Amino acid sequence: MSDNEQLGIRIMRRIQNVIHANTAELDAFDRPIGDGDHGTNMDRGFTAVLPKIEAQPDQSLAAVFKTTAMTLISTVGGAAGPLYGTGFLRISTAIVDLDDDHPRQVAAALTAALGGVQARGKATTGEKTMVDALAAAVDAANVAVEEGVDTVTVLERAAAAARAGMEATIPMRATKGRASYLGERSIGHQDPGATSSYLIIQAVADVVRDGPVNT
Numbered sequence: 025m026s027d028n029e030q031l032g033i034r035i036m037r038r039i040q041n042v043i044h045a046n047t048a049e050l051d052a053f054d055r056p057i058g059d060g061d062h063g064t065n066m067d068r069g070f071t072a073v074l075p076k077i078e079a080q081p082d083q084s085l086a087a088v089f090k091t092t093a094m095t096l097i098s099t100v101g102g103a104a105g106p107l108y109g110t111g112f113l114r115i116s117t118a119i120v121d122l123d124d125d126h127p128r129q130v131a132a133a134l135t136a137a138l139g140g141v142q143a144r145g146k147a148t149t150g151e152k153t154m155v156d157a158l159a160a161a162v163d164a165a166n167v168a169v170e171e172g173v174d175t176v177t178v179l180e181r182a183a184a185a186a187r188a189g190m191e192a193t194i195p196m197r198a199t200k201g202r203a204s205y206l207g208e209r210s211i212g213h214q215d216p217g218a219t220s221s222y223l224i225i226q227a228v229a230d231v232v233r234d235g236p237v238n239t
């Protein structure tokens with residue numbers, strides 16, 4: 025197995041672990057401004073992803089992200105399934121076209137994911153959705169790339185920005201998704217999808233920083 029083949033599996037394992045550990049918290053964020061299922065939805069999706077990517081012959085990053093996308097679309101349900109599915113699918117095609125400039129690949133992958141989520145959900149920043157975390161991550165990654173920092177630093181800056189973007193959803197009034205039905209009453213609550221987006225980007229940063237366990 026090449027490094028990249030192991031990397032895809034390691035990324036999805038870590039995401040699955042983190043989502044699983046935060047299922048109750050993500051459901052709790054979804055309760056006051058939604059229907060309380062975001063963690064359960066995401067946990068069901070990533071739990072279904074693992075056996076599929078472990079069993080498939082092609083474990084390249086592009087193939088792993090593609091299987092992840094298709095599995096999330098068919099198993100997560102709710103708004104987040106098609107949104108994350110489209111985001112991961114766009115990453116799988118972005119990766120195929122890229123060379124070995126890893127910091128730039130990370131920024132391009134994040135940009136592709138944001139583009140997919142926005143194509144599907146039509147949300148922009150300030151609407152109290154996962155876009156607020158993802159767009160902040162993309163901006164930070166692009167700035168980091170221009171500074172010439174390494175891949176781990178690009179990912180860590182992206183994760184820190186996603187966290188800030190997630191926290192910035194608290195005072196926002198939702199204008200997209202289920203939370204928008206609450207109008208002003210959505211103010212004062214952290215968006216669950218922005219929270220899962222932060223957790224996912226942080227998980228990727230942690231995997232790349234920690235490196236392979238057995239090599």
Ligand code: ADP
Binds near residue numbers: 054061105147155
């Ligand atoms: P549902 O709202 O169908 O129950 P989830 O609870 O799994 O689905 O996901 C809710 C999350 O989906 C929200 O917190 C928000 O971040 C995200 N979301 C909803 N609609 C949109 C949209 N149009 N664009 C981007 N993200 C959205």
Ligand code: MG
Binds near residue numbers: 060061
């Ligand atoms: Mg929900």
